[in-house]
Amino acid sequence: MSQSVVTKQFRRAKELLDEFGITEPEEIDLEAIAQYVGATVVRERLHGAEARIISVDDRAIITVNQDSLPTRQRFSIGHELGHWMNDRGQIDLSCSTDKQERFYTGTDKESLANEFATELLLPSSMFTPRLEKRPPTLEVVKDLARTFQASFTATAQRAVDLGAHPAMVICSSINKRQWFKASSELEGLVWPNRQTSKDTLAAELLQRSDFGEATDEVDADAWIDHEDAANYVLVESSVKVTPELVVSVLWWKDQAQIRDLSSDDQ
């Protein structure tokens, strides 16, 4: 996705927060923010969708699935608001849980709505000082997710984006990688495998019928597509976010490994 398109989403979300003088995560009242821009949020039982938006001219009703996790509901409101800000007058959108997860990074409208939601729910001006210089461990990501009442996926992506450590967030299904996002130091240097390796914690979680999470050091070649990757280890923290998808955060305790891998490529 082009930087200018992402920046536009961020700017729109930031303008909304500034409009209300919101400076703390607990002040991000999504229902009120949505109402201010003409969209009434209601929580009801929805079948086959996380959320939907119906609008006529400058008024909209956003319905979120009341059976979903509260963090998911919040992200869905942010996501639908992103559609409301970007895609008015269109009748071709559909947002299932899976679709929101699968299209987290991309160039389509779903991704743009996700970008908007991310900056609205996890504003960089509030997130970065709270992340500090900490690595994106499972505990850190979950702690920030609690603070911002956000999903693990959104928080993990933010931690990778804004963190001080080279890291990656990867969404995997049983067979293959669905999407990934790397911190700026890794972009173009280290690539994740296309297939989901059985040696990852993510693969173990995908085999299980329940939702779960796991964190441990794993051989880097389980994740990284590089001939020397087997010589290194990385820290994997994985969480099963839907029955078919696992989101994993990867980071390197020893950053010399990153330097070695990248210098090999140069």
Added chain:
Amino acid sequence: MTPDAKKPVEELLLEHALEFILEAPEDQLLQLLKDSGEDPVELAREGRDAIAAALKRHGQTKLQAARREHKARAEDLEKVKQDLPAYPIDKRQLLTELLRQAQLAGKEVSFQNRDFKNLAGEDLDKAILHLRTLLKRNGK
């Protein structure tokens, strides 16, 4: 600057204060502060804090108003009762017709989740209710 009767008092006061600061020559302003025994750096910090606090209060007032409006709108929606067809096929037809009529009337309509085949009867009921409510509201 022309006073605007529609603006809140806080906003007007803020504008006047900013206007004064902007228009006074810098050396004159600094001298004035020194003569009065004020520390310009400390005063600038206090000024920034005061402006930030005023903006926050103003923003929070808007947020509270939006919160009240949301509560009222959501409660209104809960009260709405409507006659609906009994069968999903008829409900889909009604929803399609409502969308078509709204567009014909020149309304800008957005509808996400238009996967009619997967819409359950309950989803269709709510979609029709929401669309009717919005059309009624915008028709006023």
